[in-house]
Amino acid sequence: MALRIGIIGITGRMGQLLAREVEAVGAILVGGTIRPGSAAQSGITILADADALFAASDAVIDFSHAHAASTHAAAAARAQKAFILGSSGLSTAEEAAVAEAAQHAPIVYAANFAPGVNIMFAIAERMAAALPPEQYDAEIVEMHHRQKVDAPSGTAIGLGRAVARGRGTTLEAAGRESGRDGHNGARGTGTIGFAALRGGQVVGEHTLIFAAGSEHITLGHRSFDRASYAVGAVRAAHWAAAQPAAGLYDMKDVLGIG
Secondary structure: OOEEEHHHHHHHHHHHHHHHHHHHOOHHHHHOOOOOOOOOOOOEEEEEOHHHHHHHEEEEEOOOOHHHHHHHHHHHHOOEEEEOOOOOOOOOHHHHHHHHHOOEEEEEEEOOHHHHHHHHHHHHHHHHOOOOOOOOEEEEEEOOOOOOOOOOHHHHHHHHHHHHHHHHHHHHHOEEEOOOOOOOOOOOOOOOOEEEOOOOOOOEEEEEEEEEOOOOEEEEEEEEEOOOHHHHHHHHHHHHOOOOOOOOHHHHHOOOOO
């Protein structure tokens, strides 16, 4: 039987891409929710709220606002249905709420759903494990369109966390350096640097640099079309809906590269 998929924010830019991908793979597009005051589109079923959407779906995909993530995760937990969360910029408390909900439903939460980016995360972790932080400074440079509201991007943070894992620590413990301006002193050893650029309509560009005294190693990814995120998210929906137990997963689990 074809998977029934619902989309939160179905009339938004990502929502429309997701809707097309759902239909392209032969899944059933149940419909979605929209922001209050938004105009519905002809031919799209709009449900009253997240609870109604989960009740009608086998899996729900959410690329909407970070502040709504915990509310939508709680709805997934109540329905015990698969939830695919692609919103970026979640706070520590919001991420904790998502993790709590994952005790009752299979949730795939990822900084980026493009398959190539997640392979980049895996490579970054292995590189960081092989390159001592005392010798190799890690710097992450990202650029996005001028409308993006959070910085660094969720993907950049995901890269930073991958580097930290490879070094046997966490991003919080390693320390973040960003927004350098003026006389800030020397760069901290073992810290992870971030630079966020915004302009034009860049979909997403991320570069990880390991810089030593005698060499630089660069790992990069460019997104030319947001459709890659939709492809990964719909793939994650099928994977999550097939899981026998609740849990918090990411795209490494979906791709089998964890």
